[in-house]
Amino acid sequence: MHILSNHFRSQKGSAIIFFTFCMTVVLGMCALVIDFGITVHEKVSISKAVDAAALAGAQELIFDKDNAVAVANSYLEANGVDPLDAEIEIFDSDTKIRVTVNSEVDYYFAKILGFDSGIVNATGVAMCGPVIGVYEGVRPFAIEKQTLEFGVEYILKEGGGGGHNGNYGALALSGNGASTYVNNIIDGYDGRLRVGDYVETEPGNMSGPTQQGVNTLISRCNHTPECTFSDYHSKCPRIITVIMVDNLQVNGRSNVRIEGFARFFLEEVTGHGNESIVTGRFLNTVMSGELGDIQDDFGLKGVKLIQ
Template identity: 40%
Template sequence: MLKFFKKEEGVALILFALTLPVILGCAALVVDFGVQYGTKVRLQNIAQAAALAAAQDAGADPAAAYQSAVEYLNLNGVEEHEAHIDISQAEGSARVTITKESDYYFARILGFKKADISADAKAVSVGLSSVTGAAPLGILFEDFEYGQKYRLKCGSTSDEYGPGNFGALGLGGGGANTYRENLRYGYTGELKVGDVVDIESGNISGPTSEAIRYRLNQDNRIPPNTFDDHDR
């Protein structure tokens, strides 16, 4: 009987020795491919962010668009030589392709050492067609210039917009209370390009100052945003 158990033990040791490489190989595939997948997802997010940043300037300033993409890549640990950035001024688009070398760890026992992981993203800047959450303020139509300051609401002594028009809009039915709520929280309805909206006649300085004060008070950061130093 003792001899029989010794034989069984020997068989078990042989089977374990034979299956150990298979077990280690499976573990290597699971761990390393899991790491590779995580890297792929991270690179995809970086490529998307860089493409979105670049697309904002692609139509107007391709050089600035390219630089924006490079800055986003560098901030997230991707060097310029690890990415291909294609800016199309005519299309107003930016395409970012990242190829980064990644090491294998456990899979080295199977002969795998490195892998190239790629991620690709494209963003196109298009004109606004509709919006929700609009503030009920309107300005005269003209050729707008980037960086130029424009008056959103006129005072009672101004006749810039014509009689009774001081830049307020009567969205959602109008009235001082509706105007105040729209200016506080944004108009809940949808506005589309080409829509004709009513003005909110009168100066309504009280609802305007109350709503603007409410918006400013929502900024609880230290130091708070100011007119000259703000991030939104």
């Protein structure tokens, strides 16, 4: 009887030891799973912050490269990342920016296994470069390629007597005729255009349609104070994209090659009869579009993540 009792006590003791061991393993696994989830969540959050900082810094490279690091740091801080955990590098002739963050993540349950914290790292690289493809919104005006200076007023469409062989800078982007031309001035061409493509000129002065379209577009700016080329709202309808072409000295309706794109602040349309002249001031700006390398840079830049 004593032998049987001792056997039961031995079995009970073994079961308690086995149960304790199993609970330790289960709790350890739960701790690892929970803290792993916390680490993954932190990794995703930091990656988003790093990407946003890199894009913001790349955009600033276009205007003030010396301020790009400060802008990137401000985006990190706004997204809950300590700038002291970041390393920011500008490279490749000041056209790219790399933001790297190494952040310590405190563990909660894994501490019972002797793990207090872990390191989460993320890197984002963004670049700025000339826009070689525009997806939408191009206005039906073309000027011959040239060196452009910020704030200088340029003629976007000539008046009577100022064109070449019946062409005054108007384009037929999605079909011929006054109605299509006016709609493209007001709303922009809704197709994709790229450097190297050919577009068709719209011969004739198109004076009435030009005045109608340009005045309608200008009237859509309802910002207070009124926008100017040096102080404007980023979404102002008077900020327009036009096409830079190789040559406008062509006869009648002809195809001209796209050399690039430029943005202007639409100033006004002047003149009467066949003397409708459209002017705008050149801007250095950023917009969405396809980036690439081109021989001539006309000041229109874009940014994108490359890592």
